[in-house]
């Protein structure tokens with residue numbers, strides 16, 4: 001990574017080449033085998049079944065600004081070509097709401113017309129979320145992603161914002177991808193929209209079904225994948241009947257290296273739809289050391305055994 005994101009500076013992934021194309025299996029290293037199962041389903045879909053037919057040839061994406069100091073915001077934004085939507089990370093552990101406000105203000109100063117959204121990754125409690133979003137709403141927010149961690153809390157934040165006349169829609173991310181029932185948030189009327197990610201939801205087809213059943217607008221986002229995994233996110237965005245929001249799929253721009261000769265970074269604020277192949281030379285350059293390679297192969301074997309037991 002060029003900047004710390006989710007607390008990490010290094011991203012590891014296992015790549016396969018299947019009969020239908022390249023596939024990525026990259027559950028975060030702290031996830032247990034059970035949580036990795038849908039990520040493996042997604043890789044099997046990509047490598048062995050391919051994706052549903054696209055409805056569009058390119059998809060709009062947002063720039064992503066990690067929890068950096070306001071002075072570093074222009075340099076992060078400079079990595080994105082033609083950005084009209086920006087997602088700003090807030091509520092980082094050890095930081096204050098003042099720091100969030102300063103970061104969002106810095107983005108607004110560079111891009112007065114852009115659509116701005118924030119992502120708290122569940123880092124606030126309900127009163128802090130309502131207070132912070134009240135202050136941030138002055139910068140015109142498109143929505144706030146996962147302001148608090150649990151579904152009941154999301155519902156309360158939504159109600160309290162409405163009662164206070166603060167016009168910031170609430171999006172659910174962790175409450176979709178980390179819940180055993182991804183539809184609960186929609187059933188409980190706890191969010192205005194949902195964030196969907198291909199790997200944690202078990203593949204493009206499964207994510208399409210979840211969006212259809214939730215009956216809420218959806219934002220497609222990345223799991224900090226390499227260009228191979230991002231191409232699956234693009235396939236989902238390309239196959240959704242409605243795509244009302246720019247996708248959080250511009251994260252290869254945060255990486256210092258990638259496995260594709262033509263990395264899937266946005267051009268003119270858009271990503272092209274289509275297959276991505278890993279490049280032999282880049283695979284060699286970024287190959288994991290022997291013990292990490294074995295760790296991933298062991299993890300793959302255990303996760304596959306879990307998956308086979310479930311089906």
Ligand SMILES: O=C(O)CCC(=O)C1=CC=C[C@@H](O)[C@@H]1C(=O)O
Pocket residue numbers: 006062063064087119121173221222223224247248249250251
């Ligand atoms: O949505 C984006 O703009 C980028 C992707 C992104 O923010 C994330 C990718 C991977 C893991 C998550 O913690 C994080 C998110 O919370 O959405």
Ligand SMILES: [Mg+2]
Pocket residue numbers: 119121145146173174195
């Ligand atoms: Mg999120």
